[in-house]
Amino acid sequence: MSGVSCDTLTDDYSLPRFFSQIVSKRIRGVSEAKFYFDKSIANLHSPFCFESMKGCISRLSAAISKKENVMILSDRDADGLCSLSLMNDFLKAKGVRAVLRVSDDDDGRGLNPKIVESAVESSVSLIIMLDCGSTQKEEIAFAMGKGIDVMVLDHHLMRSDSRPNCIVVNPKSSSCNYPFADLSACGVCSKAVWAYEFSQLDDYDRELLFADASLTGEKGSMEIIAMRNFVSGEVVTVHFDSFDNLLKSGFIEGMKGRRLFVLDDNALFRFLSDKLEILSLKSIAGRISNEAASGDLNRLFDKFRNRMMASRPVEVLLWLYKRCYLRLHPSIAGDWLRFLDLAAISAIADMVPMREENLILVKLGLDQLNKRCRKSLLGFLSVKSLCEKRIDENDVAFSIAPAINAPWRMERADVGLQLFSQSDLNIIDIFSREALDLNDKRRSFCRNFMDRIRDDVLNSISESGGNLTCIVSGELPHGLTGLVANALKNEYGIAALTISTKGGAITGSLRLDANAAEALAESSSLLSDFGGHASAAGFRIDSEDKIPSLICNIRKYVAALPKTNVVQSEYDIEVKWQDIPDDVFEQLDMVSPFGIGNELPRIMVSGISPASFDIIKGKERPHLQAALSVRNGFSIQCVFWNKGDMLAQINSYESVDAVAVPRKSFFKGNCKRYFEILEIIGRF
Known part of the structure; x- marks a missing residue:
């Protein structure tokens, strides 16, 4: 992928060599380097690159100036709820009180006649759809036929045959010239707010x-x-x-x-x-x-x-x-930054590629999150594991985002909506506790469910010729089909299809290393609705009779995919332990935040003396550690968890190389940086 050499970044742009060795493999051109070393909002693309942004802010301006009745309708997941919270905060600050809705569990995601009738009863003149709506041509036409304007801010893949005839701001639109297609829906919302604020300045359209x-x-x-x-x-x-x-x-x-x-x-x-x-x-x-x-x-x-x-x-x-x-102009800079904690959570939760603009939005958003100003998040941030540390992308991915997603996954979407729409701290605390409890129940269910379906999964793999895992279940909550599909894909390394028939409704999720939405499009005649992203998509079916045909079609699609033998590099960078720079962790911080497309760097540390290793006590098994005294006053601790029994083997080598990743640990508010060893290679 790289079109830039390490020497170009170090010699021509005076960037640190260790940093440049890692980043040069992750960028397509020099222009992408700035997203790593200079995470400033000045490097963000202009929202006016979106094809419909002027129409969007014009309609927002009218709603604000006339104090119209507005409905904000979002998806139920973390990206949707963060988008809803951002747009609601923005409109509330402008004096507009919005009706807040999330997609109904029974009627699928996005707009439906029941929600439209509710909007009519509330005299709503504008529905703002967030993280949904890009393929709801008929539903949106129905709402507009009732005299309600509709605006869509979304990031899902679009289909030309179902594109709505309304204002659509979506970087994945085929007619959109926005330079970066992988924003979260909340990232798109943050762009719309920036564009509105800029439109109020004298230099707008000049x-x-x-x-x-x-x-x-x-x-x-x-x-x-x-x-x-x-x-x-x-x-x-x-x-x-x-x-x-x-x-x-x-x-x-x-x-x-x-x-x-x-x-x-x-x-x-x-x-x-x-x-x-x-x-x-x-x-x-x-x-x-x-x-x-x-x-x-x-x-x-x-x-x-x-x-x-x-x-x-x-x-x-x-x-x-x-x-x-x-x-x-603080309105498009410092003041606007207050929305980015939501944009950061949404990007991490929705697993959008951590590249280009997302690096900046997530970095600045994490800075904002650590100010702990947003009431709706205080309950999650005060849990024991997070209350005394700086929140990073791992904390969002493994603690905060799952707790936000848990309510709708466990068929209690109302909890998530209440959590992000209330302002009373006591009420927020109640719903935060309920969300955390639902997350515990979600973990327990998934763990037990995965154990119960093991034999069925193996049978489905055999039936598909080793290309697809497939599960159809009447006990699987509809909100967990995606999580289970992810777990199956990660565990077995092949495509995964999960279908829930619980309560009479039929929904499912598809995960594969190809265009999942395209795979479903080939079976569109069997589906009542579908959509999603490149490698992850969801769908609805109106009859169980169609399930066998869908499974057959997906098996054929997956079997026809070109077979690729991708050999991933064992490490990103090789460095002799004596040459590790004093500011190694600061340089690694420049590469962060980490995520899909910007994974934690794997570092080959070579030439380590076996005498550097010793054993430390662990809860169940001893650990292996090495203290590398690189130079005066600077040393790095390396830990190989649960591998203390390797010490005798290591002592038989003349030297060892270790593949490691940088880690952080926190204790009583103090951060300790170290290398976690993943693999050891002995040298004789």
């Missing part, structure tokens, strides 16, 4: 120009970029042999009426100053009241002028302008 000139006397060239609503165009280069001839060319005449931003006040721009409105970027920085902030910007000028993260000076100028502008 074209700005940015220019840089190279001169030899009066001869030279000028590079110009136009930008509107933080969306920039291509670089235009103009060559001239004198200032007067540049004027005569008519090019300058076409720039009149627009602001021209420059970094250096050179002879050309002084010559043009009485003909164009020319502004120095450094003068903008001077308007920032905080001297420290201004100092940061001045350092950025020098830093980026020298390092040239962009390919051209004018692109650096544009980037610096965005940074300055965001510092000057």
Whole structure:
């Protein structure tokens, strides 16, 4: 995947070598590197790259100005609830009180006639659908036929035959030019809020120009970029042999009426100053009241002028302008950050690829989450394992997100809705405890269910020729079909299909290393509804008679997939233990947050002396540890859990190499960093 060498990142961009060795394997081009080393909102794509964003904020503006009755309808999972909470907080701050709904358990996800009739009874004039709706053409048409406008903010795969005829903001739309398709639904919502706030500023829909000139006397060239609503165009280069001839060319005449931003006040721009409105970027920085902030910007000028993260000076100028502008307008910077704790939880919970924008949204969102300001999350953050530590992506993935998802998975979606719609801390505490209790019950059920179906799973694998695990159950809660499918896929390493017939309704989930939604599309005649993501999709069936045909079709689809023998690298980076940098953990933090597509780095530490190892006591089995004194005052502890019995074998080697991953442990509020050994290779 990589199109960048480690040397390029270290030599051309002055990035640390250890960091560069890891990141160079994870990016497609130099432009992606900034998402790792500079997690600033200035590096986020403009929301106005979405095809329907202007229509979205126009409709939001009308609803806000007229204080319309609005219904927010979201999916029931963590992404949907976070989206609902974000949009509700935003509208409430604008004086709009919304009716809050989540998808009905009985009638599937998204909009249905029962919800539409409820909206009519509440005199709702706008339904905002979050994390759902992208394929509900007929249902949305029904609502619009009742005189209700509908707007969809979603991230699920879309189908051309069922695209709604309303405002749809979805990065996966085939006609959308948004540069990054893998946002969560809550990430899309956060973009809509940013766009609305920007639309209230004077520079909304105003074209700005940015220019840089190279001169030899009066001869030279000028590079110009136009930008509107933080969306920039291509670089235009103009060559001239004198200032007067540049004027005569008519090019300058076409720039009149627009602001021209420059970094250096050179002879050309002084010559043009009485003909164009020319502004120095450094003068903008001077308007920032905080001297420290201004100092940061001045350092950025020098830093980026020298390092040239962009390919051209004018692109650096544009980037610096965005940074300055965001510092000057809190509504699209600091104030907007308060929504990102929800965006971070949704991205981690929905397992979107941890790449590009998601790295920034999740990093800034985790910073916000650790301020512990959101009432609806306090019950989860106060549990013993989280109350005295900094929350990271692992805590969200394994503690917070499962607790948010548990209510709907255990057929109590009302608990999740109440949790994210209440403001009274006592009521929130009650629903938090109930959600945590449901999560315990969910764990217990899944553990027991997986044990009970073991023989059925093995039989289904045999029947499919080893390509598919398939379970049909009348006791499996509909909300757990996806979790069980994930567990089966992870355990057996093949595609998984789970179907629940509990209570008469028939729903299911498909997980495979291919386009799951496409696989279901080939059986659309058997399904009453379906949708999802590339490797995970869900569906509904209206008759048990259709289940055998669906299973047969999925088996054929999976069997026809090309067989790939993917050999994954055993490690990301090899380093002699003496060469581990003093700031190794700080450099690893630059690579985080970790997740799908940005996994925890596996580090091969080579040349370790067996004398470095000893045994430490464990609860059940002894552990193996090594203390590596890299240099004066700096050492790294390595632990191989439950492998203390390997010490004699290790002592027989001349040296050992260890494949390890970085870990954190917390005790009484203190964080300890260490390497967890995954594998040891002996050298004679």
